Amino acid sequence: MPLPPPAATGMPLAEVDTPALLLDLDAFERNVATMAESARGLRLRPHAKSHKCPEIALRQIAAGAVGVCCQKVSEAAAMVDGGIGDVLVSNEIVGRAKLARLAELAKRARVSVCVDDATNAGDLDDAARAAGVRLDVLVEVDVGANRCGVEPGEPALRLARAVAGSRHLRFAGIHAYHGAAQHLRSVAERSAAIALAAEKARRTRDLLEDEGLECESVTGAGTGTFLFESGSGVWTELQPGSYIFMDADYGRNAWEGFPRFEQSLYIWTTAMSAPVPGRVVVDAGLKAHSFDSGNPLVAGWPGVEYVRGSDEHGVLKVASGARAPARGEKLRLIPGHCDPTVNLYDWLVCYRGESVEALWPVAARGAFY
């Protein structure tokens, strides 16, 4: 059973139990509005793998988004259960049970999905037939991420033809996402990576359209690069996810020329031990944030650094002369990587100023099937 929330609405932030996942609503709302403005002219389909929270998806759609992306069928189901009517599963779905669930979902919402293999397209067609639905399918093209996706050009054309020739599938365009480019540190590196990706996406789109396969959607882009995709004239739809929260790793990117997104996501933690001068231990460790992108940062405490995490502890180093958090004092940490950190929590504790305004369930927490 999920744990009870660590807070109640109206409660002062100081009383919220720790560790908790905090969302600064003012910063979050500004981030949602800023992206909605920045995407002007293109369809915005934010990635729900970042938040896994229908309450957030509803607010993104209210601000103009056309729907959301998901990575897993169970994540998509949580979004549809939460009232979202248009979900792109921006990923390959493999295995009979998953395909059956995906096709069933298409009875309740507009569902599209990616493929990078003709056999998989055949399996999708079978699942759609069995469920009595028609699925929108995008061909994933590897534009530089070196993960999934067919090669640009002819391989994409062959697969698009297979999709278009499948009775229960509709060819809907190409998926061209360059994940590896999002965290290149300089704007110039990110711009150069997306210029290469754009060449591959454009060439593929042109080839397909020359062959009579209309690419209704060319979809991709993330928080780190969306300006370049939107300026390329190739993409028709943007999929950024992290912009609503931001994190320590995105904070290490350079951002000149980009609109400003603010840190809105924090881990609320208590200083639980201060055994010797210069060392304070907090109650948020490896199970309270994801360490794949390094240690969290300590917000608003100059000279205090999170230097080491173990399962349930974080060790802070306090520089000489800096004020150390006192035992029992609570502080905010900025997670290294927002997406897998959110996936550790059942609740987002949403606050404004110094008090809790709402508790939003992370409904798709753990939904990786």
Place this chain on the structure above:
Amino acid sequence: MPLPPPAATGMPLAEVDTPALLLDLDAFERNVATMAESARGLRLRPHAKSHKCPEIALRQIAAGAVGVCCQKVSEAAAMVDGGIGDVLVSNEIVGRAKLARLAELAKRARVSVCVDDATNAGDLDDAARAAGVRLDVLVEVDVGANRCGVEPGEPALRLARAVAGSRHLRFAGIHAYHGAAQHLRSVAERSAAIALAAEKARRTRDLLEDEGLECESVTGAGTGTFLFESGSGVWTELQPGSYIFMDADYGRNAWEGFPRFEQSLYIWTTAMSAPVPGRVVVDAGLKAHSFDSGNPLVAGWPGVEYVRGSDEHGVLKVASGARAPARGEKLRLIPGHCDPTVNLYDWLVCYRGESVEALWPVAARGAFY
């Protein structure tokens, strides 16, 4: 709501949905028995932060353990709810709400807890008085981990006196756990680290007992070092956790002279894309295992290496000449670090041979309050 389990009892392993957390029951049962034999003469109190699963705690106790350790009050509550009658919270508990919950728990089970600060001991006394209970309290001594804990010797004596003089607390001994020693690679390094820790623990115990403060329990030790604690003549109780599962990081330790613990915990994953020769992508990424101790290993696939994880994908590199997993094929990954990986799942899918025998809820998943 927790997701439905990705399997049913009796199902062939091949049909279990992915990603899933698999437990090889034969290996697990041998690990439980091996530790029970190895701890002969000392009390064994396995750490439940590794498994967060009352079904496992019950089996450890049936094999001779005296109870379990937990790190958090909510984790301890999940164990008591699951029928465990003796829980040591091997950690400091700070904050009024948490202390009240801890004291309430002591009405339903034998509950002990650690302190490293006199003010905190006073808060514990208040909480115990308010709940009408008496709490067993251990003084945590820093024997080398440089995390929580008072210094050995006089500081420990002062705190033990404060505890012993508190009306609603009972001084129960010292907590001396050297976490940082567990993953030192050579047996000689681990032995040397515990020899230093033993000197500090012995000196502290002797000082306290000379002053009339009986140390009923000297508790600590982990999977990587327990032989040294048990051989020292100082510790009376052992707290290993990971031995039931093991992981890739423990696999990098040298083990000469130790009993053998087998890998029993795996992530079950599907090869979802094989876009180019030499690269296979699986459906288990940053949200399916913890990467704090590096990438997972691929079990039983020579020449196949997990080289890169992103939120929902893992990229495998297939050496030339090695057999690559085919699209749709399922494989087992050995997680880098077992404890925070288990915390990502709602269910342990327990199998024997090639079929699912049981589904155990990870009842304390996310219980970090």
